[in-house]
Amino acid sequence: MSKNIKISAKNVDVFYGDTHAIKGVDVEIEDKSVTAFIGPSGCGKSTFLRCINRMNDTIDICRVTGDILLEGEDIYAKSIDPVQLRARVGMVFQKPNPFPKSIYDNVAYGPTIHGLAKNKAELDEIVEQSLRRAAIWDEVKDRLHQPGTGLSGGQQQRLCIGRAIATAPEVLLMDEPCSALDPIATAQVEELIDELRASYTVVIVTHSMQQAARVSQKTAFFHLGNVVEYGDTDKIFTNPEDSRTESYITGRIG
C-alpha cells in the first residue's frame, strides 16, 4: 500500500545571505507517519524543517527557492497567510517554551486567536482533548490554572505538544524535542509521537540516531546542505546505500 504524500519538496534551495544552506533538496513526506531528519550540526536539517511552516520568513537575509507543497498547494504562494499556515503546520522546539501563563491559557491561546471555539465550553473541550492527546491531562487536570512554567521539563514539553495540536494542525514539526529531557521524559515523548502519528504527519529533527531509529518510519540524512539519502528507517539503519550515511550513523564522521 503506497501512502499519500502530505508534503512534497522539489528542488528547494535556501540561502542565508551568501551562504548556501540547502542545496536542491527533493523530499516527499508521507501522511500519518513519522519522518526523521538526521545529520551533523550545520547540515541544514533544522533549516529545512523551518521551511515547512515558513519560520524562515522571520529571518531577513533568508531566501528560499524551489517548491514546497502541502497537499499539493504551494506554501510559498502569495495567497498563503503564514499565520494560517502555522496553524496547519505546528511546531515544537528543542527547549520547552510554555508561555508565562497558566497551563489552560497555554493551550487555549492558539484556538482563541484562530477563532476555533465558539464559546467557553468548546474551548474547555479543545483544551482537554489537546492535553489528553499530549498524554499529560491526568498530570495537570487538577491544576489547569497554575503556571505552565511550574511543570517539570518533560511535562512542559508535552504541554507544548498539546499547545501545538490545539489548533488542529495536519503536520507537527519537532526540532530536537527531547534534547533537554531526561531519559524517562524522552521515552514518554517518544511514546506520544508514536501515538500522534495516527492523526498527524510528524517530522522530527534529532541528533539522537537511536531516537530516529525508534520513532520514525522514514529517515532523511542531511549532509552539507544535501539530502544524501532518504528512505525507510529500517533500511537506513541496517543497510544504507550511501557510504556517507553509513559513516555518519556508525559514528565515523560528525
Place this chain on the structure above:
Amino acid sequence: MMDQGHIASAFDRDLDAVQALIMKMGGLVETAISDAARALEMRDTELGEQVRQNDKLIDELEEQVASEVARVIAMRSPAAGDLRTVLSVLKISGNLERMGDYAKNLGKRTAVLSEMPAITGTGGALRRMTQLVNLMLKDALDAYIQRDLELAINVRQRDADVDQMYNALFREFLTHMMEDPRNITACMHLHFIAKNVERMGDHVTSICEQVIYLVTGEMPDEDRTKTDRTSTDSTLGKV
C-alpha cells in the same frame, strides 16, 4: 568507508578484538580437523584423544565471542555495517563451534575404529575430503577478514565438490558392507565421519553466506547447486 575508523576509537578496538577471537577459533578448528583426519588415517588414538580435549578451547572461545558481542551491542548500539559485523561474528562463531564438535566426534571414532580391521581405500578418500573442507575453511576465513565477496562466492560453490565426494564414499561404504557383513560396524562409523565432514562443508558455506551478507547487506539466494543426493536419490543405493 569501513577502513575509516570510528570517532570513538574504543569501538574499533572492541570490533577488532571480537574479530580476532574468530580468527583464533578458526585456527583451532583448522588444526582440529587436520589432526582428526591424520589420527584416523594413522590410527593414532593419542592424537584423536588430543583433538577431543582441545575442543574445550573452541567451546570456551565461542562463549567468549557471545559475551563480547552482547557487550558491544549493549555499549555501542552498532548500526549498519557495524551491526552486520557483530551479527555475523556471532553466527560464524556458532558455525566454527559445530565444526569443532564434528572434529571431536571424528577423534572419538578413531579410538573405536583403530580396534577394527581397516577398510581399504576409504582412509585416503576421507583424508582428501577433509583436506578439501579445511582449505575451504581457510579461504572462507580469509574472505571474512578481507571482506572478499568474490572469494566467498567461490568457496560457497566449492561445497559441491565435498558433496560429490560424500556421494562417492556413501556408495563405496555400501559396497564394502555388501561384500562382507563384518565390515558393517566399521563402515557405519566411517559413514558417520563422512557425513560429518560433509556437514562441515555446509558450515563453511554458511560462513561464506555471512561474508556475503556482511559485504552486501543481503543474504545470497539459494541458487547453489546441491549435490548431496543420498537423502533423495534411491538409485545411489543400487550397486
